[in-house]
Amino acid sequence: MATRDGYQKTAWRKSEKCRQPPVFFIVRNIFTTILNERCFTHKFKIMAYNLLKGKKGIIFGALNADSIAWKVAERAFEEGATFTLTNTSVALRMGETAKLAEKCGAELIEADATNVEDLENLVKKSMEVLGGKVDFILHSIGMSPNVRKGRHYSDLDYSYLDKTLDISAISFHKVLQVARKLDAINEWGSVVALSYVAAQRTFYGYNDMADAKALLESIGRSFGYIYGRERHVRINTISQSPTVTTAGSGVKGMDKLLDFGDRMSPLGNATGDDCADYCITLFSDLTRKVTMQNLFHDGGFSSMGMSLRALEQYEKGLGCDCDCGDAGDQDHLYD
Ligand SMILES: NC(=O)c1ccc[n+]([C@@H]2O[C@H](COP(=O)([O-])OP(=O)(O)OC[C@H]3O[C@@H](n4cnc5c(N)ncnc54)[C@H](O)[C@@H]3O)[C@@H](O)[C@H]2O)c1
Numbered sequence: 001m002a003t004r005d006g007y008q009k010t011a012w013r014k015s016e017k018c019r020q021p022p023v024f025f026i027v028r029n030i031f032t033t034i035l036n037e038r039c040f041t042h043k044f045k046i047m048a049y050n051l052l053k054g055k056k057g058i059i060f061g062a063l064n065a066d067s068i069a070w071k072v073a074e075r076a077f078e079e080g081a082t083f084t085l086t087n088t089s090v091a092l093r094m095g096e097t098a099k100l101a102e103k104c105g106a107e108l109i110e111a112d113a114t115n116v117e118d119l120e121n122l123v124k125k126s127m128e129v130l131g132g133k134v135d136f137i138l139h140s141i142g143m144s145p146n147v148r149k150g151r152h153y154s155d156l157d158y159s160y161l162d163k164t165l166d167i168s169a170i171s172f173h174k175v176l177q178v179a180r181k182l183d184a185i186n187e188w189g190s191v192v193a194l195s196y197v198a199a200q201r202t203f204y205g206y207n208d209m210a211d212a213k214a215l216l217e218s219i220g221r222s223f224g225y226i227y228g229r230e231r232h233v234r235i236n237t238i239s240q241s242p243t244v245t246t247a248g249s250g251v252k253g254m255d256k257l258l259d260f261g262d263r264m265s266p267l268g269n270a271t272g273d274d275c276a277d278y279c280i281t282l283f284s285d286l287t288r289k290v291t292m293q294n295l296f297h298d299g300g301f302s303s304m305g306m307s308l309r310a311l312e313q314y315e316k317g318l319g320c321d322c323d324c325g326d327a328g329d330q331d332h333l334y335d
Contacts (some may be wrong), residue, residue: 051284053080056130058122059106060086060113060175061140063095066245068194069140070100071276077104079280081136084126086111113141113171119178126184133186136283139175139193142168142247144209153207161208168212169219176223176235187232190283193220194275195237195294197302205252217294224292234291236282241269241298263310265299 061069111118145160198206199213224235296302
């Protein structure tokens with residue numbers, strides 16, 4: 001298992017310049033320049049403040065390096081937390097979660113978040129491994145078989161809809177109910193789930209995930225009341241900008257949604273890294289009185305009606321015989 005010290009030692013060893021030949025530095029400098037360029041916007045934010053020092057948690061939903069949960073895990077580790085990572089057996093087989101676990105010194109525990117027995121096992125094992133109750137939980141789970149199979153919102157398969165709601169929303173209730181029954185969260189602990197603005201407004205192509213997100217946010221409020229009153233545990237949802245991830249790529253017209261979001265938001269879209277930073281503040285002691293909220297983390301998008309940048313782009317399309325990219329005639333019958 002990797003430790004924080006192990007990390008520092010590795011970094012230190014890498015900095016022993018004198019033993020490397022000059023060509024090594026040239027190649028390394030080229031790579032570093034490219035990497036710094038790519039990470040420029042996030043470069044200043046990855047300072048660690050020890051905001052989660054001594055805190056323990058459970059993180060659901062890290063599939064690969066694009067996953068929002070993956071980025072949260074990396075930031076939580078940097079901020080001094082210890083945690084377990086969990087996902088379904090298929091995701092653990094197909095994804096790259098084991099790499100993340102090694103990097104963060106985290107135990108991987110398999111659980112289908114729709115299965116109460118799996119959740120009980122996960123929570124009990126996490127308390128065993130971490131040596132006590134947890135302080136934070138991240139629910140970063142979403143999937144819609146209707147979206148995956150291309151079913152239109154006016155022609156839903158209802159057994160798929162049940163699955164969408166169970167995986168993407170009711171699993172949040174199951175996590176909270178299991179945690180509460182096992183008394184698994186410390187006083188003033190924090191639980192966060194990820195949502196999207198389609199819970200409040202209609203977005204073309206978001207399909208039954210919009211209904212799931214509305215339910216998810218409602219569960220956050222209802223359980224937030226009970227858990228807050230009884231044990232001062234706070235529960236919030238973060239309504240995140242469109243983000244390029246495996247789940248995100250399933251949304252119809254994702255590239256246009258990203259562009260539209262970016263043009264509409266005065267601060268631009270919030271990235272997965274930005275979202276991870278925000279999650280850390282909600283897990284920290286700095287937000288102890290924030291609960292039962294759906295918190296928009298979208299560069300201002302949710303408060304906008306129209307921006308000049310979006311309007312200018314729209315004007316470019318006026319008068320043209322609209323061929324909306326990958327949306328065929330069939331789609332326009334409904335939309
Ligand atoms: N990507 C976006 O544009 C965007 C925007 C707003 C909110 N969100 C939300 O963020 C969350 C994380 O998604 P992401 O974008 O990081 O994509 P992702 O595909 O990386 O993560 C989704 C995760 O859900 C897991 N999952 C699916 N079914 C599960 C089950 N039954 N039990 C346990 N885990 C299960 C998957 O294995 C995967 O790890 C989701 O709730 C998503 O709706 C995403």
